[in-house]
Structure formats: C-alpha cells, structure tokens
Amino acid sequence: MTSPTLISYNPSEKQVNCSGDWQLSQLPQIFSLLEKITWPQHGEITIDGQAISSMDSAGAYLLNQWIQKLKKSGINPKLQHFSEQQTKLLGFIKQELTKEHQIPSITEKPFLYSVGEQTYAQLNEFRAYLSFIGHLSIESLRLIYQRGQIRWNELAAIIYRNGYQALPIIALLSLMIGVVITYQMGVQLRNYGANVYIVDFLGLSVLREFGPLITAIMVAGRTGSAFTAQLGLMKINQEIDALDTMGVTPADILILPRILGLFIALPLLTMWADFFGVLGGMVMANSMLHLTWYDFLHRFSQVIPLKALLIGMGKAPVFALIIASVGCFQGMKVEGSAASVGQNTTRSVVLAIFFIIVVDAIFSVIFSELKL
C-alpha cells in the first residue's frame, strides 16, 4: 500500500506516471513525493493516470492543486488515460475550487475592547434581570387579580422534587457540619474546662448561620441548576413558545410555581438542617466532651433564644427568591444550542451562591446594627 511508486517522473519523456491508491490515507506520502520531483523550467508535461487503481476526492484535490501550481510556474500539464469517473471527479473539484474559497478570518479583539464589551454585557444582563423580576411581579399581580387561584399541581410537584427529595442529603450534610463544628470548638474549649459552652457556640452558629447558608448553597447547586437546565431545554425545543401561543405564559405555569415552591420549601429545609446540625453536635459533644444528653438539652433551652432560630429561618425565603429567580432567569436566557444550556447552568449556580453569600453578609451587618 505504501509503495513509493505512487508517482514517478520521467524527465526524458516529460511524463508523470501516477499509480496506486490516490486516497485520503495516502495523502501525506503523495504530497512528499510531489515535493521531491525536480520539475522542468517550462514546456509541456503529461500526467498519466492509467495505473491509478482508485482515486477519491482528497487525491483529486491534491492533483488539482499541483496542476494549478505547475501552471503558475509556466509548465503546461496535460492529463491522459484518466478514467471517465476520475475525470468527472477532477472536473467537479476544479469547478468547486474556482469558487470563492477564502475562509473569513476571525479578527482577535484588542484587550481594552473586550474588557469594555464584557462590562457592557454584564450591566446589560443585570438590567435584563431587573426587568425579568419586574415583569414577573406584574405577571403575578395580574394572575392573582384575574384568576385568584394557584396552580396547586405544579406547586406540589416543585415542593416534592426540590424540598422533599432533598431531605436526606440536607440531613447528612448538616449532621456532618454539626460534628465538625463541635469537634473543632471542643478541642479549644476542653483546654479551659469550658466544655458546657459548646452548647452556646453550636446552637448560635448552626441556627443563625450554618443551617440557612449550607442549605441554601446545597439547594442552589441542586435546584437552581435544575431550573436552568429544564427551562433552557424547553426553550430550545420551543416548548416555551408553544405555551405562549396557547395563551399560557411561561411565568404562569413554569416560573411562578418554581419561585413560590422554593419559597415554601427552603425555610422548611432550613429547619430540618438546623435540627440535624444540632443533633450532630450533640452526639459529638456526648462522645468527645462527655456532655450528657440531659445537660445539653437543658442548657440549650436556657441559652439559645427563639430569636436565633427565627433569624436563621427568616433568611431562607430571601435565599429561595435569589436561587429560584436566578435559576429561572438563566434558563429563559438560553439560546440556540446545548452549549448555551451548559454555560447558563454554570452561571446560574455561581451567581446564586455569590448573591446568597453577599446577602448573608448584608444581613449580618443589619442584625448587628439592630442589636439582634
């Protein structure tokens, strides 16, 4: 197959003999053989194709390229003994290649230009997000006014999938957070013989911060991404357009149930996470710090005010709004291709977690100003 006689040049007869398989797989060999030939300065040469056993479009392309090249350097090549099929193929390729065949070049943008472009795009996206929220608010008012009822089925499905089905993972995660906090704090407290203060530490940190935050981050990863991917694929399949033409707005049947569902589910999940966080801490306190169950629970009711639980749970609905609205917004922004679904899902999770932490910091400042 790799015989070097794919092409040979006979200087005395000014004849090029082609033979063998002029195929895609042989292209590098043919190419290097062609390069090695010392062509005459000018005049006519004949290219003989009698011995070619097969030629595909890649082979024909290469032959055509060399013919053009030779013509430019003043040599006039003539083809002979090519089969009818091969002549047809050569003709077809020659005809295709006489068309305009410059690949339009993609010019790289200068650095400053792309910085400006990015900034503009981000600002634009933020504006689009605000208008999305505004649009949703008006839409929900309209729906309440016009119909005065909620789509219970959709709502229940959202709460089931994103609340109920998340229970095991949230429980496991918060249990481990409780264990870790108690372990780290316990090591320090034991040095001072202040074992019992673990209850204060654990209770306040889990109820006020860790419970809501860990749950929100987990849900952002689990639910926010799902919202974006679902809506994004529906957008690509034109399901959203279909809904619109049936007089059912996507906000009505898709977005509002999601936002409302998460609004209900996330505080409940936070409560659940609080419970398991404290439980994990209690088990660890018992085994490491030898704090009995009774002592732990007794002190817990004395030092942890109800306020701590309420503050923590009060943040959850805000987080839910962030996760659901960002998730749905990114989903509705999907355009064109599968790659876009992937990009927007990533953005959805990253932005949701980012805003959750920012908002949490703002809450901390507000609460400390209010001395809560």
Place this chain on the structure above:
Amino acid sequence: MTSTETIIEIKNLSTEFGNTQVHKDINLSIKRGEVIAIVGGSGCGKTTLLREMLGLTQPTSGSIKIFDQDILLASPEILLKIQRRFGVLFQENALFSSLNLLENVAFPLHEHTRLDKNMIQELALLKILMAGLPSSAAVKYPAMLSGGMQKRAGLARAIVLDPELIFLDEPTAGLDPNTASGLDELVLNLQATMGLTIVIITHDLDTLWTVTDRVAFIGEGVILDVAPLAELVKNPHPLIKEFFSGSRGRTAEASHSKGKDKHGN
C-alpha cells in the same frame, strides 16, 4: 455504475424490544454504487434497521455484513474500521453545537488522519463547497444556519473521509420543496462524481422518484419488496398500495413519469 459486488448483506434479521417485534425476518442486499431507499409506514422499523446497520443498536438475531465483515460479531477495533469507511447524515443533523462549521467538518479528519492543519482545513473547506455551501458559512456555528444549510453541513461532514458508503436518514425532512430538490440534486451529483453507495431512509416521494435506483419496502416486519420504484408502485400488496396511492404519491408519480426521472428517460 452499479456493480455486482455486494456492499451490505442483511440476513434473517429480527429485532424485539420487550414484547414488541419490530423486525421478523429482514433480508436485503445492497450492491456497490447503487442508491437504495428504505421506505415504509411510520413505526415499521426503518430507523431501527438503520441504527442496526450503523452498529448502534443490537438486533435480536440474524446477521449484517458490511464490506464482507459481520458487524454483529466484529471486535470493537474492526467495527471502528468499518465505521470509518461509511458516513452518516442523521435526521437531526447531529452537528456539534459547540464547534463551527469548519471545525465540525474537519473533526473526523483530525481524529482519523495524520495530515497537517492546513491540509485538513483545505480539505474540509472543499467538502463544504462540494456540499453547496458558501465559504462564508465556514466560521458560523450550527445554530446560526438555516435548516437546509444544516443538512448540507451534515452531508459535508458525512463525506469528509471519502467514504464508500453513506447513510442518509430523512435527508429532506422539514425542508421546503425547493431546498429539498436542491439536496436531491446534490446527492445525485456526489454519487456520480465520488462513486458512492447511498442508503436513504425517507418518506419523501419526490426524493424516491428522482434519486433512487431501487427501493426496499418494509412492512409487517419483513422486506415486502425490493425493486426500482416504477415497478414497486405496481405491487398489489395492500400496504404498498396504500403507501403510494395517496394523492401525494400519485402527483409525484405523474410529475416524474413525464421523463424527469433520474436516468433522463
């Protein structure tokens, strides 16, 4: 151009999904250089048969030989070698949405040849031109192309490795009549110049009349008849009769019996 050499040989093929029997006993042989269409009513197992020929779905029993190799018994390496010798145009084009057109078409070349980058680009561009697309489309992404252009792009990718055999799954579905007949012409042109063997799955009666040498009709789990279309339409079998006797079938037949068929007679 049709030679006597058999390129695909399907014998006693049967397929079951759970309790439903899709194919009972399929026997079909396809010769090198011919354009054959596989037709039949919806749900008769055309696409399943195609997937089985591509090596994507396993039939329940029987054998499929492509290039004299039984692809059901072939090792993964051999199967890959066979798959490299054919090209496929999928129903939904299956263009990679994250790559632009040139990259899409060049992809098989990058994977399967050791050519340098320039040569790959040139060859890919040649195939794009051969498929009847303008060179300005080369840097566009699939989502930016119209349906007809996507089909042509899919076809360009299918022929980029210079296959001996190509499979077209519903090549004209969802295209306007003008674009569809343009695509038919393109298929014929490629077949003539590159000496391809073409297997088409289609519902499009115009495509059947213009492009095909023979048509295989699937129904009741078997191949009911394989014949040139002009003979096939005369088959008295009720399923075949029903398929071609609709008003569209008659119109297509009438317009092509006026000497506009493939062989120009």
